[in-house]
Amino acid sequence: TLIHIGQRHAEKAKILLCEYGESHFQEREIGSLERILPLSDGKAVAWIHIDGLQEIPLLEQIGSAFGLHPLILEDILNTEQRPKSEDHGDYLYIVLKLFHEDTGGVLIPEQVSIVLGPNWLISLQEKRGRLFDPIRERLRNEKGRLRKAGADYLAHALLDAIVDSYFVVLDQFGEQIESLEGALIGRPSPLTLRAIQALKREIISLRKSVWPLREMLGGLGRSDSQLIRAPSAPYFRDVYDHTVQVIDTIETYREMLSGMLEIYLSSISNRMNEIMKVLTVIATVFMPLTFLVGVYGTNFKYLPELEWRWGYFTLWGVMICIAVFMLIVFRRKKWL
Incomplete structure (x- = not known):
């Protein structure tokens, strides 16, 4: 029996189907999985994107239609997974984290699962977002090589969008660190200490999610899987390079926050002296x-x-x- 593990979002599942090839593109929102089966011929790529993991019968239908192992379905519903990839021969399962801020400015992780097949790709998010809208726009406007490439290149595009979103989060962290540095130069207060500790916790949370991603993407770039063709492998290695940059920035920020914490404690000690x-x-x-x-x-x-x-x-x-x-x-x- 499949059970959802993790934070629940009261959102009805939304299924968006994009079918495309070098000379055509079709996009539509569908109400059930039966409307898209069977898939088009092997020349077209079918991208099935699902927002919301609350409807377990829908995932059971997906597992049955695409021959997914029950353990893969359990991993999709367990939103506390660490980033990883699993090659099951006929398909490749990838899971990683996406981060966004809530209304209070707290960093919230969201799990994204990707199942890559020969001419199809299924992506699943916990809730609706706009991160992949630029990819759909590129498909509509025939920009780049996305329409000419296969499902493996689409998987690269999704991974690249997620990794690039980390840079946006890091830019926000950088601005907060600059603000805290200004507060430390003046007269730091206990609020400054709490802000440093909160930001350090978020940095550590991001690091825990990104660190395994480096190993996973490195494996995909060197993979001998038939699902990742040789022309697409360099693009996965490019995403790997971006991930290394993210990790280096995270480590730099973590060291800066540790130094700021020491400066704060020294400042308090000097003031007491x-x-x-x-x-x-x-x-x-x-x-x-x-x-x-x-x-x-x-x-x-x-x-x-x-x-x-x-x-x-x-x-x-x-x-x-x-x-x-x-x-x-x-x-x-x-x-x-």
């Missing part, structure tokens, strides 16, 4: 004054200075002179 220095100076200045006040506050009957007419004012003068003298000494020694 400054406060303690001021308090120490105040306490040191008052030590001799406290001694004098303590001497003349003793409860003895005979104190010579008690009978002096100007004794009180003399005591004040002595204490003020001592305090001023000590402050001058501290200033010259650059303790203040």
Whole structure:
């Protein structure tokens, strides 16, 4: 029995079919899988895109129609998979993560599954998005070699779009890091610390999803699968190079955030040291004054200075002179 694992999205599944070849293109939204079966002849490529994983009977129909192994269907419904690829001979299964920000600016992962066949491709997303719209636009307008190539090149285009979306996320991270650097130069607050920690958690989350992708794409670029033809292999290696760039940027940002965290802690420590220095100076200045006040506050009957007419004012003068003298000494020694 198939069970959905992960966050549920209350969206009805939407099926979009694109059939294309070098001289034709057809796109339509369909209500059920029966309307697209059987597929066109081998000269045309059929791209079936499904938004929403809530309708398990639909996935069971897909598995039956395309001969997908039940474990593949389980992996599609388990949205907590790590990026990987599996070659099953007649088809190739690929899973990876897509990231977007919610209304609160928190990075949300979304699983994308791709099943590549000889002349067909099935892509599945957890919810509706516009990431693949430029690819459909290229198909409509006959731009590039997409219409002339096979389903394997379409798989490359989808992977390339997802990896390129990581650069958009990293650009947003870069802007946040610049903002945090400005806050660190000024007077950082506990809010700055929380922002650094939150951004570091998101960077680590992105790294966990992208790191296995490098190995997976490297394997696809060197794959001897019949589903990835020799002319398309260099394009998969190009996506691999982009993934390496993403990982390098992630590592750079992670190190920068670790350094910023150390700078914040050092700044707080230095500020505390400054406060303690001021308090120490105040306490040191008052030590001799406290001694004098303590001497003349003793409860003895005979104190010579008690009978002096100007004794009180003399005591004040002595204490003020001592305090001023000590402050001058501290200033010259650059303790203040």
